[in-house]
Amino acid sequence: MAGFGSVFMPEMTLARFDGERWSESSFVPSDSLSFHAGAHGLHYSSSVFEGLKAFKHNDGSIKLFRMDRNLARLTNSSELLSLPPIDVALVEQMIISAVRKFADQTPEPPGSMYVRPTHIGTDAQIGAAASPSETSVLYILLSPVGNYFSGGDRPLRLLVEEQGMRCAPHMGMIKSGGNYASALGPILQAKKTWQADQILFCPGGDVQETGAANFLLIDGNEIVTKNLDPSFLHGVTRDSLLTLAAEMGMTVSERALSVDELVDRVANPDCEAALSGTAAVLTPVGTLIRNGEEIQVGSGEVGPTTLKLRQALNDIQWGIGEDNHGWLTPI
Numbered sequence: 001m002a003g004f005g006s007v008f009m010p011e012m013t014l015a016r017f018d019g020e021r022w023s024e025s026s027f028v029p030s031d032s033l034s035f036h037a038g039a040h041g042l043h044y045s046s047s048v049f050e051g052l053k054a055f056k057h058n059d060g061s062i063k064l065f066r067m068d069r070n071l072a073r074l075t076n077s078s079e080l081l082s083l084p085p086i087d088v089a090l091v092e093q094m095i096i097s098a099v100r101k102f103a104d105q106t107p108e109p110p111g112s113m114y115v116r117p118t119h120i121g122t123d124a125q126i127g128a129a130a131s132p133s134e135t136s137v138l139y140i141l142l143s144p145v146g147n148y149f150s151g152g153d154r155p156l157r158l159l160v161e162e163q164g165m166r167c168a169p170h171m172g173m174i175k176s177g178g179n180y181a182s183a184l185g186p187i188l189q190a191k192k193t194w195q196a197d198q199i200l201f202c203p204g205g206d207v208q209e210t211g212a213a214n215f216l217l218i219d220g221n222e223i224v225t226k227n228l229d230p231s232f233l234h235g236v237t238r239d240s241l242l243t244l245a246a247e248m249g250m251t252v253s254e255r256a257l258s259v260d261e262l263v264d265r266v267a268n269p270d271c272e273a274a275l276s277g278t279a280a281v282l283t284p285v286g287t288l289i290r291n292g293e294e295i296q297v298g299s300g301e302v303g304p305t306t307l308k309l310r311q312a313l314n315d316i317q318w319g320i321g322e323d324n325h326g327w328l329t330p331i
């Protein structure tokens with residue numbers, strides 16, 4: 001199976017904002033996109049995106065998971081980067097028509113159709129670093145994806161980074177490519193030096209998130225994760241798992257978590273840690289690397305609560321469990 005996100009549907013829905021209003025959306029080929037080489041989004045990173053999934057159920061129906069939350073985040077990201085305003089009804093309709101067109105190519109669970117709404121500032125103005133783009137293009141790219149865990153449930157190794165940040169503190173909650181580019185250098189270094197899978201960014205000892213997923217500490221009946229603030233991405237998976245955990249009777253603590261507390265608690269053999277995200281769902285963390293020292297998280301293996309929470313989430317997404325929260329949208 002090709003790597004996650006490297007296969008695309010041949011067409012996508014696209015709309016443009018001309019400075020005053022959105023065009024109607026239309027299907028266009030997904031292998032090329034036209035805008036000026038001086039586009040604001042290319043030079044000054046006025047560009048945001050989203051990631052959500054559509055799942056095929058046993059009865060053949062296709063359901064989008066928590067589209068409203070991703071649209072709210074897209075709206076927010078666009079606003080915070082001074083991009084033109086999102087027309088939520090338009091984008092919703094663009095997502096639904098794209099997913100519907102390629103419904104028969106949606107993989108069976110554990111696969112899904114990954115949906116990538118993208119919004120880019122298109123003003124051809126390379127002298128406009130300090131002013132926003134008045135025009136933009138928005139498109140919905142589709143990529144069928146397989147099982148993220150096809151290589152088995154190998155617990156991840158995370159380098160604990162207590163000085164550097166993933167991105168500027170006011171940018172963390174914005175889903176923008178610049179944040180990922182900003183984290184790339186340190187992540188590549190961590191892979192090379194420590195064979196780490198990812199960096200756990202903890203500036204000043206404050207446990208935030210990794211390069212592309214949120215971090216959850218699961219200790220007995222308590223689940224601890226950083227409270228929402230602008231410094232990190234407010235994951236939809238994080239929110240969903242916390243909701244399910246509370247319903248299972250777990251104590252959900254959304255609060256500051258220090259590296260010292262984290263290191264103390266993972267010494268408990270029953271402690272678990274995991275990364276949450278649309279792609280990763282809930283991926284176990286087996287090792288933390290701090291100041292050159294390797295610290296095993298609990299047993300070092302995937303734990304029962306991680307598996308239970310992931311199953312509960314997958315059951316809803318796959319139509320096996322009851323969707324009590326209205327998280328699924330039929331297409």
Ligand SMILES: Cc1ncc(COP(=O)(O)O)c(C=O)c1O
Nearest residue numbers: 212213214233235236237277278
């Ligand atoms: C930096 C970062 N944090 C967290 C997440 C998790 O967010 P979500 O659960 O909405 O996919 C992502 C994306 O998947 C991300 O890129």
